Amino acid sequence: MPSPKTAFDVIVVGTGPGGAAVARELTLKGKEVLILEWGDYDPIRGSVAQTFKQILVPGKSLTVTSELLSVVRGITTGGSTIYYCGTAFAPPVEMLKTYGIDISTEAEEVRSAVPIAELSDELMGAGPNRFLDSARDLGYDAHKLTKFIHQNKCRTKCALCSYGCPYGAKWNARHFVDEAVENGAEIINHAKVTRVILHNKKAVGVEYKKDRQTHRAYASTVIVAAGGIGSPLILRESGIRSAGFDFFFDPLVYVYGKIKGLGNGKAIPMSAGVHFPDDGIVMTDFNMPHLMKIAFDLQVFKFKQAFSYKDTLPIMIKIRDDLSGEVTRRGWVKKKLTKDDRLRLDKGAEHARKILKNAGATDIYRGWLFAAHPGGTVKIGEQLDTNLQTRFEDLYVCDCSVIPQEWGLPPTWTILSLGKRLAKHLLAKDRAAPAENENVIPLKAAS
Numbered sequence: 001m002p003s004p005k006t007a008f009d010v011i012v013v014g015t016g017p018g019g020a021a022v023a024r025e026l027t028l029k030g031k032e033v034l035i036l037e038w039g040d041y042d043p044i045r046g047s048v049a050q051t052f053k054q055i056l057v058p059g060k061s062l063t064v065t066s067e068l069l070s071v072v073r074g075i076t077t078g079g080s081t082i083y084y085c086g087t088a089f090a091p092p093v094e095m096l097k098t099y100g101i102d103i104s105t106e107a108e109e110v111r112s113a114v115p116i117a118e119l120s121d122e123l124m125g126a127g128p129n130r131f132l133d134s135a136r137d138l139g140y141d142a143h144k145l146t147k148f149i150h151q152n153k154c155r156t157k158c159a160l161c162s163y164g165c166p167y168g169a170k171w172n173a174r175h176f177v178d179e180a181v182e183n184g185a186e187i188i189n190h191a192k193v194t195r196v197i198l199h200n201k202k203a204v205g206v207e208y209k210k211d212r213q214t215h216r217a218y219a220s221t222v223i224v225a226a227g228g229i230g231s232p233l234i235l236r237e238s239g240i241r242s243a244g245f246d247f248f249f250d251p252l253v254y255v256y257g258k259i260k261g262l263g264n265g266k267a268i269p270m271s272a273g274v275h276f277p278d279d280g281i282v283m284t285d286f287n288m289p290h291l292m293k294i295a296f297d298l299q300v301f302k303f304k305q306a307f308s309y310k311d312t313l314p315i316m317i318k319i320r321d322d323l324s325g326e327v328t329r330r331g332w333v334k335k336k337l338t339k340d341d342r343l344r345l346d347k348g349a350e351h352a353r354k355i356l357k358n359a360g361a362t363d364i365y366r367g368w369l370f371a372a373h374p375g376g377t378v379k380i381g382e383q384l385d386t387n388l389q390t391r392f393e394d395l396y397v398c399d400c401s402v403i404p405q406e407w408g409l410p411p412t413w414t415i416l417s418l419g420k421r422l423a424k425h426l427l428a429k430d431r432a433a434p435a436e437n438e439n440v441i442p443l444k445a446a447s
């Protein structure tokens with residue numbers, strides 16, 4: 001049932017790392033927060049059926065470009081982090097400083113609030129270890145990656161990271177949402193926000209659909225955190241027509257090789273990697289559940305290889321793509337890889353081939369293309385100021401869409417830090433001018 005209460009201090013739309021971080025911080029400081037989330041709040045079961053429902057529904061969580069590149073996002077409480085690999089890449093603090101944003105303090109605060117560490121040797125699978133040894137042997141600067149994982153809850157020979165971890169070992173943004181709700185935030189699930197309600201160029205609430213009915217909720221501050229695809233759609237409907245163009249999605253490709261007797265199989269994906277910052281390439285091991293591998297192999301007509309699981313070492317190449325494209329009105333992604341994007345993918349795949357060959361692999365082949373980090377659709381410096389505020393007063397955006405330039409990195413740590421920074425800004429603003437803020441909320445007038 002939608003909440004009978006319709007006026008809050010803050011409305012947060014979406015519960016990925018951006019929405020979850022800001023909702024948690026504000027709730028802990030006593031703000032009345034309403035969270036509106038399009039997806040469900042079902043317990044994570046780690047099942048194939050639930051994965052399909054939350055991340056692979058065409059036109060909702062799965063979109064496919066004209067080049068048949070699949071773009072996925074999680075539509076559930078916790079957003080895409082329910083299905084992410086849990087790799088924690090430190091935010092590019094210096095780059096963001098050039099846009100007038102310093103998140104160095106917040107990045108450290110995130111480090112103490114969530115588990116971030118390299119995997120212990122016991123949790124490193126055979127494939128990741130072989131990748132690491134072979135890459136180092138060839139002189140690559142390969143190392144274990146830091147992960148958002150409670151390692152004491154993690155299991156060896158478990159492949160359920162990619163299906164959402166049912167053991168609570170992989171930290172995800174839902175953990176922050178749970179904390180916010182325990183501390184008094186209200187959450188309404190299956191609530192798809194369509195637009196922001198404005199009064200005198202100030203955000204005063206949102207309109208959302210639930211159970212085929214349109215509802216309204218009001219607050220003095222609205223934070224749109226519906227992700228790189230969801231946020232520009234809401235903003236466009238609210239009058240910010242330039243949102244949703246010239247963005248990145250960090251395309252990726254898997255390169256597989258067969259190593260007889262490897263004994264790989266179930267292991268945590270992205271346990272180790274190499275970063276080539278100048279080339280815009282990240283290369284990592286990438287273990288996946290067998291069913292997923294079969295599906296990916298069939299996409300590229302590798303029928304025989306689909307049944308070779310334990311002897312296969314998959315390597316992922318993720319690149320920093322050029323800004324281009326458009327998010328369509330219905331939430332589909334219109335974007336073509338540029339010549340440079342393809343060259344980067346080829347260059348990365350060549351590194352992977354070398355590492356696989358050196359590891360003793362035969363039958364090396366490339367998989368199909370995917371992308372999982374849509375962002376840069378509502379950029380700092382274009383649609384947003386350095387406080388993440390739009391040109392409408394009290395309307396903020398806080399998610400992957402705010403990133404102002406080409407990317408190519410796991411973004412969660414950065415987004416969490418931006419969420420903490422935004423919460424601090426809002427709290428400081430309240431302290432500075434409480435009377436003024438109270439006067440400015442024309443809730444009744446807006447309804």
Ligand SMILES: Cc1cc2nc3c(=O)[nH]c(=O)nc-3n(C[C@H](O)[C@H](O)[C@H](O)COP(=O)(O)OP(=O)(O)OC[C@H]3O[C@@H](n4cnc5c(N)ncnc54)[C@H](O)[C@@H]3O)c2cc1C
Nearest residue numbers: 014016038079080084085086087193227230399400410412
């Ligand atoms: C398979 C996969 C692996 C990944 N691996 C990593 C990794 O290892 N490390 C890393 O850092 N990142 C990884 N990522 C990326 C990371 O998960 C995302 O970049 C991050 O979650 C984006 O955060 P966000 O807040 O922008 O959006 P999201 O996490 O996508 O959250 C958006 C939220 O908004 C909700 N929403 C959307 N539209 C509406 C609407 N109209 N009304 C209400 N709610 C709405 C969605 O349901 C969702 O909960 C991975 C992503 C995927 C898919």
